[in-house]
Amino acid sequence: MNLKNRIFSEKEVNTGRQVEMDIAKVVFVIFVAMVHCTIDCVPEEALNSGLPYIFDTVIGGPMIAPGLMFSMGACLVYGRKKEWNDIVRRGVQIFLLGFLLNMCRYTIPDLIGYAISGDRDMFLSSIIYQTFNNDIFQLAGLVLITIGIFIKLGLSDVSMILIALLCSVVGTMLNGTDTGNMVSNIILGYFIGTEDAAGQVMSYFVYMNWLIMPVSGYVFGKRLRRIKDKALFYRIASTACFLVTLPYFLIKINSRQGMFGEGELCYYHIITPDVLICITTAVTMFGIYYFIGKHLSERAVKLVYRIGTDMTAFYFIHWIFVALTVQLCLNLVRGTQLLPTPMILLLAVVITAVSLILADIWNSKIRKGFQKGKTEHEEKKTKY
Numbered sequence: 001m002n003l004k005n006r007i008f009s010e011k012e013v014n015t016g017r018q019v020e021m022d023i024a025k026v027v028f029v030i031f032v033a034m035v036h037c038t039i040d041c042v043p044e045e046a047l048n049s050g051l052p053y054i055f056d057t058v059i060g061g062p063m064i065a066p067g068l069m070f071s072m073g074a075c076l077v078y079g080r081k082k083e084w085n086d087i088v089r090r091g092v093q094i095f096l097l098g099f100l101l102n103m104c105r106y107t108i109p110d111l112i113g114y115a116i117s118g119d120r121d122m123f124l125s126s127i128i129y130q131t132f133n134n135d136i137f138q139l140a141g142l143v144l145i146t147i148g149i150f151i152k153l154g155l156s157d158v159s160m161i162l163i164a165l166l167c168s169v170v171g172t173m174l175n176g177t178d179t180g181n182m183v184s185n186i187i188l189g190y191f192i193g194t195e196d197a198a199g200q201v202m203s204y205f206v207y208m209n210w211l212i213m214p215v216s217g218y219v220f221g222k223r224l225r226r227i228k229d230k231a232l233f234y235r236i237a238s239t240a241c242f243l244v245t246l247p248y249f250l251i252k253i254n255s256r257q258g259m260f261g262e263g264e265l266c267y268y269h270i271i272t273p274d275v276l277i278c279i280t281t282a283v284t285m286f287g288i289y290y291f292i293g294k295h296l297s298e299r300a301v302k303l304v305y306r307i308g309t310d311m312t313a314f315y316f317i318h319w320i321f322v323a324l325t326v327q328l329c330l331n332l333v334r335g336t337q338l339l340p341t342p343m344i345l346l347l348a349v350v351i352t353a354v355s356l357i358l359a360d361i362w363n364s365k366i367r368k369g370f371q372k373g374k375t376e377h378e379e380k381k382t383k384y
Contacts, residue, residue, distance in 0.1 A: 007233045012225040018078060019293030019301060020286045022308035024071040027289075028064050029307055029356065033318050034348040035060035040326045041339040041347075048262055051341055061259050061267050062249075065136060065205070066213050066278035067285055072140060073217025076147060077225060088148035094312075095141025099132070101316055105323035106130035113328050122331065129182065129202070134190045136315075139205040142190065143214045150215075157219045164215040165272075171208030172271040178202075193269030204268045209275065216279050230290060238287025241280035248277050306360065313359035321351045 038055040039047070047056045076082055081090070107127060114123040150160050175193040179185050182202070185194040189203025196202055227233050252260045252274075259267050259274040270278070293301065307314075325347065330337040339347065 007229050008226050009228045013228045014225050014230065015078070017305060018224065019304065020289035021071045021075055022304045023289035023293055024067050024285065025308040025311045026304055028068045029311060029314055029352065031059050031064055032315065033322065033352045033355070034345065035064065036322050037326060037344050037348040037351070040322065041337055041344045043338060057260055057267070058253065062278045062281045067282045069140070069210065069213040070217035070220070070279065070282035073147070073214035074221030074224065076218055077221035084148040084151040087151065088145050091141045091144030091148060094137050094144060097316070098135055098137030098141060101135070101137060101319060102131050102133065105319040109323045109328040113332060116332060129186060132186050134204055134206070136205050138190060139207060139210055142207050143211060146211065147215065147218055157222065160215050161219060164212040167208045168212045168272045168275055171206060174208070175265070175269045175271070193265065195265065201264045201268060206269060209270050212275055213278060217282070220283070234287035234290050238284050241283040245277060245280045245284055307356065310356065310359040310363050313362045314355050317358050318351055318355035321355060325351070
C-alpha cells in the first residue's frame with residue numbers, strides 16, 4: 001500500500017468534532033486578552049522588543065488570529081449547518097455583531113468617558129472611526145458570505161484557492177490606499193488596506209489580504225474528513241510545514257520585516273508571503289494540537305470542546321472588559337492606561353477568567369433559554 005492510500009480513504013471516515021480545531025480556539029482564548037492588554041497598556045515604542053514584542057507581534061501575529069481563521073474555515077466542513085444559505089446567514093449575523101461590539105467596546109465607553117471628564121481629544125476624536133471600523137468579526141462575516149457563495153456556485157477547491165490567492169496578491173498591491181476622505185477610507189478599508197495621509201491605519205483585518213486563510217482552512221477541512229490515519233498525516237504534513245515556517249520566522253523576526261515589523265500595517269494589511277506562512281503555521285500547530293489532544297483525558301477534552309463552543313461570546317465579552325478597565329477606568333482614575341508588565345499579565349488573566357465564566361453562562365443558560373422559547377413559540381404557531 002502506497003503512502004497516499006495509507007493516509008487517505010475514498011470515503012469520508014473522519015467525521016465529528018476535531019480536537020485540534022477546538023484546541024486552536026482555546027489557544028486563542030488563552031492569549032487574546034494578553035495581546036490586547038499589552039497593546040493598550042504598553043508605550044508604542046516598547047512594543048518593538050522584549051515580552052511586549054512577543055505578545056503583540058509573534059503570538060498576536062501569526063500564532064492567534066490566522067490560526068483561528070484557518071480553524072473557522074475547517075470547522076465549516078464539520079458544522080451541523082453547512083448548507084450555503086446557512087453559512088451566508090451566519091456570515092451576515094457575525095458581520096452585524098461586529099458593529100454591536102464596536103459600540104460596546106468603543107462608542108459607549110467613549111461617550112461615558114467624555115461625559116465624566118469632558119476630554120474631547122481623548123474620548124471623541126476617533127469615535128466615528130472606532131464605531132465603524134472593521135475588526136475580525138466583520139472579516140469573519142464577509143468570509144462566511146464568500147464561502148457560502150462559492151459553495152452555491154459549485155466552485156472546485158482549486159478555484160476557491162486561486163480566487164483567494166489572487167485576492168491576496170491584489171490586496172498586497174493595493175496596501176496603503178488613501179482616498180483622502182475618512183468615511184471612504186473606512187468603507188473601502190473593509191476590503192483593502194487603507195491609511196490616511198499621516199500613515200495611520202484606517203482598516204484592520206482587510207478582506208482581500210485575509211480571505212486565503214479561512215478558504216484554505218475550508219479546503220483543508222474537506223481533505224481532513226477523508227484522512228484515516230491522522231497521526232501519520234500530521235507527522236508528515238506538520239513536520240514539512242514546520243521546516244518551512246521556522247526559518248522564515250527566524251529570518252523575519254531578526255530583521256523585523258513583513259508581519260514581524262514595526263507598526264500595525266504590516267500585520268493587519270498582511271502581504272501574500274506572510275499570509276502563506278501563516279497557513280503553514282496553522283497546519284504545524286494543528287499537528288501539535290492533535291498530538292496534545294491524544295493525551296488529554298476525556299474530561300479535559302469535554303472542557304476544550306465547551307470553551308471552543310463559547311469562543312464567540314468570550315471574544316465579545318473580553319473586549320468589553322478591556323474597554324471598561326483599560327480604555328475607560330484607567331484613563332479616568334490614573335490619567336493614563338500604561339501599566340507595568342506584571343500588572344498587564346494579571347489584568348489579562350482576570351479578564352480571561354471572568355469572560356470565560358460569563359460566556360459559558362450565556363451559552364449554557366441564557367442563549368439556550370432564548371432558543372427554547374423560540375422553539376416553543378414556533379410549535380404553538382404550528383398547532384394553531
